[in-house]
Amino acid sequence: MTAFRASGARLLVAAVLSAVAATDAAIAQNPCCELAGRDTADRFRVGAIADRRFTHAELWVALAPYLDRAGVSVTTVGHSVQGRAIRAVTFGSGPVRVLLWSQMHGDESTATMALADVIRAFAEGGADPLRSLIDERLTVTMIPMLNPDGAERFQRYNAAGVDINRDARRLATPEAAALKAVRDSLEPAFGFNLHDQGARTAAGPGGLQVAIALLAPAADSARTYGPVRSRARQLAAQLAVGLHQRIPGRVAKYDDTFTPRAFGDLIQQWGTSTVLIESGALPDDPEKQELRRLNVALLLSALEAIATERYVEADPETYEQLPVNHRVANDLLLLGGQVVLPDGSALPVDLALSYDDPVAQRGLLIGDIGDLHEVQAMDTLDVRGLYLHVATPSTLDPRNWWLVRGEPIAVVVRRGGDPQSQVVRRIPEP
Ligand SMILES: [Zn+2]
Incomplete structure (x- = not known):
């Protein structure tokens, strides 16, 4: 018998899915909006947006049928560096104003997809009780793509190379200035920074892969809890309760160091109770469509909690006790194996591997080679007693054989050093 054991953050999919099924029954008995939200995510899914990479033009063409009807209005609130319109969609006529903005980093589109579905639900939801409640008590303003130029290239920065989320103090970019102007004109009670x-983030050291991280950002370097930030913490705690049921072990808290040029922190300081929601990743969700559904449920439950003021009953400790985001350098660690050399001999070295696209787990690259027992990875395979037959661009020529960090790699784990011996596993899986 050969030891071959997998452990880590991403290999518990079956367990998580059965836990979700079990909690669905509990959620059904407690008829809040988690279930309504999930139902909404399917019923009102904007199907033209089908994966996580889409452009400004594609987004607004997809949304066009749902705008300027049934209480949904759209306004242009600014233009990007390259002249694309930054638009805000508003729904509801209630006294409490809520502002949500997404994709200020152009390659972070999960919440934009969710906002598209929420907008369609507002436009077509008719007499749905949650829609009526929101309509009556809230005015919800959504900016679903703050950085359209970045989205065009699916990159973090705007067209001038500026990180808009480090421009909240100077407001040099038109995108940051647009967000500030909307906040100042609305003076919303609540904000959601999406x-x-x-x-490659775990819920604490050794924890599962984080699907959602929450933060009530600090409004000063002492991280004081004044009334504005305290309200945000209550709301985050309320959201954490629902998330614990839906994705147990996959909820974390984002680092709360004060960042004086970031929007979440300054909007909190300017008097809007702000919650940061970071979508991470889920196993087997390469285009983040499951995370999109989770976001729809989360955002609707947040609006419900604000509309009913249910969040004031939440225990801040639920938020405080969340595990903290723990960054991990590698995706996969192969521990205890032997790398087979071109002459058939073998070196006892471990391999740390990382995906070029860790969400979709595509493009496996060499991270590190050697004695890696203290190195951390999202998943670890114990390959003691096994042999690692590697393929990289340079190993194709046995006379010029190298393993180079950063180079693409495929590994066949075999019982022996012989290239014909029994295959245990192929990485990546075919
Ligand atoms: Zn971001």
């Missing part, structure tokens, strides 16, 4: 974070 982002995506790296897939």
Whole structure:
């Protein structure tokens, strides 16, 4: 018998899915909006946006049928560096104003997809009780793509190379100035700063891969809890309760160091109770469509909690006790194996591997080679007693054989050093 054991953040999919099925029953008995939200995500899915990379033009063509009807209005609130319109969609006529903005980093589109579905639900939801409640008590303003130029290239920065989320103090970019102007004209009670974070993030050391991280950003360097930030913390705690049921073990807290040039922190300081929602990744969700559904449920439950003021009953400790985001350098660690050399001999070295696209788990690259017992990875395979037959661009020529960090790699794990011996596993899986 050969030891061959997998552990880590991403290999518990079956367990998570059965936990979700079990909690669905509990959620059904507690008829809040988690279920309504999930139902909404399917019923009102904007199907023209089908994967996580789409342009400004594609977004607004997809949304066009749902704008300027049934209480949904759209206005242009600014233009990007390259002249694309930054648009805000508003729904509701209630006294409490809520502002949500997404994709200020152009390659972080999960919440934009979710906002598209929420906008369609507002336009077509008719007499749905949650829609009526929101309509009556809230005025919801959504900016679903703050950085359209970045989205065009699916890059973090705007066309001038500026990180808009580090421009909240100077307001040099038209995108940042547009967001500030909308905030100042509305003076919303609540704000939602919607982002995506790296897939190589665990819920604390050794924890599962984070699907959602929450933060009530600090409004000063002492990280004081005044009334504005305290309200945001209550709301984040309320959201964490629902998330614990839906994605147990996959909820975390984002680092709350004060960043004096970031929007979440300054909007909190300017008097809007702001929650940062970071979408991470879920196993087997390469285009983040499951995370999109989760976002729809989360955003609608947040609006419901504000409309009913249910969030004031939440225990801040639910938020405080969330595990903290823990960044991990590698996706996969192969521990205890032997790398087979071109002459048939073998070196006892571990391999750390990372995906070029860790969400979709595409493009496997060499991260590190050697004695890696203290190195961290999202998943670890114990390959003691096994042999690693590697293929990289340079190993194709046995006379000029190298393993080079950063180079693409495929590994066949075999029982022996002989290239014909029994295959245990192929990485990546075919
Ligand atoms: Zn971001």
